[in-house]
Amino acid sequence: MAKPTWRLHPDRALPTDPLQREIAREIYASSAELPIISMHGHIDVGAIDRNDAFGDPAELLIIPDHYLVRMLVSQGLRTEDLGVRPLDPAAGYETDHRAVWRRFAENWKLFRGTPTRYWMEHELVEVFGITEEPSAASADAIYDQLSATLARPEFRIRELFNRFNIEVLSTTDAPDSDLSEHAALAADGWGARVIPTFRPDGIFYPDRAGWRASIRSLATRNGTDITDYRSFLAAVQERRFAFVAAGALATDHGHLSADTTPLSASDAERIFAEALQCPVDAAKGAAFAANMLFESARMSVEDGLVMQLHPGVQRDHSDEIAQTFGPDHGFDIPRAIDYTRGIHPLLNAFGLDPRFRIILFTIDETVYSRELAPLAGAYPSVRLGAPWWFLDSPGGMARFRELVTETAGFYNTSGFVDDTRAFTSIPARHDLSRRIDAGYLAKLVAEHRLSFDEATETAIDLAYTLPLLAYKRRDAGETASTPAQTPQQERAAR
Amino acid sequence: MAKPTWRLHPDRALPTDPLQREIAREIYASSAELPIISMHGHIDVGAIDRNDAFGDPAELLIIPDHYLVRMLVSQGLRTEDLGVRPLDPAAGYETDHRAVWRRFAENWKLFRGTPTRYWMEHELVEVFGITEEPSAASADAIYDQLSATLARPEFRIRELFNRFNIEVLSTTDAPDSDLSEHAALAADGWGARVIPTFRPDGIFYPDRAGWRASIRSLATRNGTDITDYRSFLAAVQERRFAFVAAGALATDHGHLSADTTPLSASDAERIFAEALQCPVDAAKGAAFAANMLFESARMSVEDGLVMQLHPGVQRDHSDEIAQTFGPDHGFDIPRAIDYTRGIHPLLNAFGLDPRFRIILFTIDETVYSRELAPLAGAYPSVRLGAPWWFLDSPGGMARFRELVTETAGFYNTSGFVDDTRAFTSIPARHDLSRRIDAGYLAKLVAEHRLSFDEATETAIDLAYTLPLLAYKRRDAGETASTPAQTPQQERAAR
């Protein structure tokens, strides 16, 4: 008997309870076809500008995907055997990408139950039209089919961008970026579709290798001297204005903790001056970085950029991996964080300011109900970011809604944010989040806690309206599905 | 087509799995009509004594409800525009309560998925007979209907008390309360229905503004001088006896942490003496407060008052809100707590004493399975309090049973405790807890882990018997649904 063709089931990731599934199907139908709003991600703007082809299947789907590589490594395969190039290429690594693909396909079973499996299935079937499941037997045939597909013009990045119905996509950019690729895209009519995000981590941690080089590069880009803390702050502010001019709506901050304690100007100046001379210790680095979060909030009040905070990850847990391959190779491990105390100085200073907006992310789920939902359910500036990284998964997203909604509601969350570097996985991720939210909403309807009409409106808001509002791409006034008038608006309208 | 009348579905908040729902319906039926036992709350005893009318709809349902106000504030409305009076009223605030109500009604969507929505629906429909959902369009009509209803004599507080079938309700009272309103109620035959609770936080934190005034007031009420730690302890004990005489069954303690480390008498005396002269620092305040928890336990062994501990909240996270409006305006944010170490000195000293009882609450869900269930499942004095504050919600209560029951069972929990300051929400809250418990029990029955008869007996115990037993309103011996004889009783009975 022939194996049945591999396909995606229309009800996948919806609840299985018969009543909930029926309702969820209809709710999902209302959001499934909405444009994709991708307000936070790590897609290479240059690739969009050049409209690159994606290379071979391993280059596209295996080698750069640290979720996927880490899983294979966790089961005994070596990073270099998966095609990942060591910092010193002479150390040797697999350059036969067909072999890399085969190693992945043979170990397909390891991904059971993971979002990597779910996304990959969506990409292979839906985006690339593969009809066979990866396995040792099918590896070569799939590799050949994928290779042929990727060579076709309609599989270039801008064509997929259109096919995926992406309305807007934010990239992540260093402060010293010249933003020329964004300018080129704008000249090409793509300015509203691809926008930059200001990501200053590299200049905020003076204890890190490379900090001084980053400061020099920032000075060069800004065309000013950076000789002290004051001129540093001025340069940061100027670059932020340059990003605003290039269409940026947000900044992004990946910090070890959620600490936002400001330093006195003299303490900040002292650490800055010391760091210009020689590396400072980790404690000083952390104190300076915390201070810069506070200063970033102050600047956001002025220039309107939405802050995004991603704390709580111990980067490069394995020295050996970091030394061999550099950062971001799957050995970043979360730690417990304390948002209530950490974010207190910042919110106490700016949290009630109507000009300020901050989106808080976590990969420590314990802070959802204990800290983040209470904060987002009180401070008007706070929105709760979508589940991130390891939590961007069916169960992770379901738990997020369960743990957050009762205290913060739906409208204090950011709506879906994909945070990916894998372009062809974007539709899978957005589709999955719409399914999970539809399931959660269906449960509320089935339990008679929400009407069906409210649920569909909410589903549309979570998928589409809320990300636009959270990042100030749209004003609350522009959409029906937003809070009604503020008293100020109300008075003005009388 | 006419909009269907707004109504409560009889199956709301029950599980949607067909088998579970059918069982849950029957279990719920067994507990639905039981009297309400409300052993911990914040209802104003004076209002009951005077049998006050409730004022207008905003005064009853919006302005004093910090759950509700915080949600509107989190979406950009200002606290003062919701009718909340600033400490300095000259700063201005909304006095048009119809406008306040309208702001709430227009933003009804923000409450989707929250317990505020659930409770409000129950109150409006069930208690007040409203048949339309709040919205901009319906706001005025509902306001008018509510106003008319609230003016009717059968909507005064004592009439609702009877209608709600409240068997007993505990208020929360400061140590310097003269308890005269409780005495008046007792004289009126309501002594067994409304009882006081001793809440000494104000005199336990010597670092707080107002502490000295509280001590003076305590001395005045007690008719003794408080000149040192020793006379302070004596006054505390005497006031506790006065509360016992007035019918109190419990004390209540809202602390920043769960620390219960005793101080030496000389250290306690030193802090107390210093604090009488000038404010002490937060560390000394916390140490003294921890010591007073330990001392409170010692006193409880003597006078039989059940301790309630509510730790883990950082009060007044926003200085601006606290300075403008005072405490308790929605900006209290939970923090992680350590019960295992914090409560250790207290339990190690008194935890096995059969005269002692302590009920532990948390809003840090992570301690449920890790710390509280193991503690409650070992120490005979410990009961695990019902989900509190942000966790008094459908999901919060469901997770509580999931995380606690397997280690502590049902009979080491307190049964439902509502902790509300919103009188007309009491039936909604108790009804909801009975539904959630019925759902959890139905799952156990449907999974063949419990018989149906056991489940209904347990449902009755959770709603009615256990709160009475936990607060020693009733002896274990008085009910069938309690532990069988202790060996001591057994021997005595031979």
Added chain:
Amino acid sequence: MAKPTWRLHPDRALPTDPLQREIAREIYASSAELPIISMHGHIDVGAIDRNDAFGDPAELLIIPDHYLVRMLVSQGLRTEDLGVRPLDPAAGYETDHRAVWRRFAENWKLFRGTPTRYWMEHELVEVFGITEEPSAASADAIYDQLSATLARPEFRIRELFNRFNIEVLSTTDAPDSDLSEHAALAADGWGARVIPTFRPDGIFYPDRAGWRASIRSLATRNGTDITDYRSFLAAVQERRFAFVAAGALATDHGHLSADTTPLSASDAERIFAEALQCPVDAAKGAAFAANMLFESARMSVEDGLVMQLHPGVQRDHSDEIAQTFGPDHGFDIPRAIDYTRGIHPLLNAFGLDPRFRIILFTIDETVYSRELAPLAGAYPSVRLGAPWWFLDSPGGMARFRELVTETAGFYNTSGFVDDTRAFTSIPARHDLSRRIDAGYLAKLVAEHRLSFDEATETAIDLAYTLPLLAYKRRDAGETASTPAQTPQQERAAR
């Protein structure tokens, strides 16, 4: 009407959703009859060697079960009244075991919803053929029936071992064990079925009472002098080799924290020398113990023993219980742990070594998704141990899969590990885990996230193959359900 006979429902603990239940039944059928792999437990090897009868019902099922005793104590019964012998027997304790049994039976309701109830039901019905539920009325009849059953030859431990279809069972043994009983079993042909585990906690904490005696005993057993840290390390290594020779596959470490920071040889030597003279403080004890975890990993790289780490329990929370009855009487309470930082030194040094394997356990559920799944999903040496102690329960196991699978997959988990000291509960525990895993897998199938064939293969792996692989009882190469070839194997095969 006659009461229906007490029996186990074939669908117990399976999901109740109709679609999930049907799938779960079939998945469960594929794993239900597999042999039991019991790689971590606390069964007395001597009892197996002697093929002991189990004594009376209270001796078998009540007195040694600290889960059960703690629950009764938590509701006011006294430990001594449950037949537990105090360290000073003159203090008095119940010696009438029928009375002990009766106290348990009368309080059967306290166990509703707990795994103790579930396991006991399985044991009484399935293992011993009891047809009535425990109660005051049935207590004596059940006691008599159990007593008669336990006296029958087919209820001796080796006969039950066969009946239970246990393929291999690990005991837990002190470093100074002479392993003679294991040798006797081996001589009897049972060597492959009962294997020792090296458990060195007693010699790793130099601050604990009894440490010096343990060191002396270790020296005696090893036939060497232990005069300093160096000779201590040598003795540890030699005993490990003796365990390997006796068939051991693993070591086990029950530590207060997950700290694995190594000491310099001179610091370790200093603490060791001091401890030989007089007790050291808790901080030095903890530092030495952390160092010994690091050293144990180093030794594991050499001798191949799989490390097991069980951290995060504050032992003997009640001094009174510990002083009266000794350790392990139900007053061990979990604490929050920090795996990301604690395990960092050890994994950074050995985590990528293909010769190394460590299995990480927790009873702090908050580290599942935040720390353990990310660690297990990256380091090839790490496997995530099954839910342990309070978490070895239907809900605990379900949450484990929910929180772990999306990041670590199934194949970085250990498969089921029972950790019991109650021999007759072993089948109940393994059966329950197979049901819960079947339920989780059925949900994935019902949500179209996994095929049915994948699910049944995974169920078999979780119940049988993975425990064998995790503990290196079997090579990956020996089973179809394991990762495919490593590139090294692949090259070798060309």
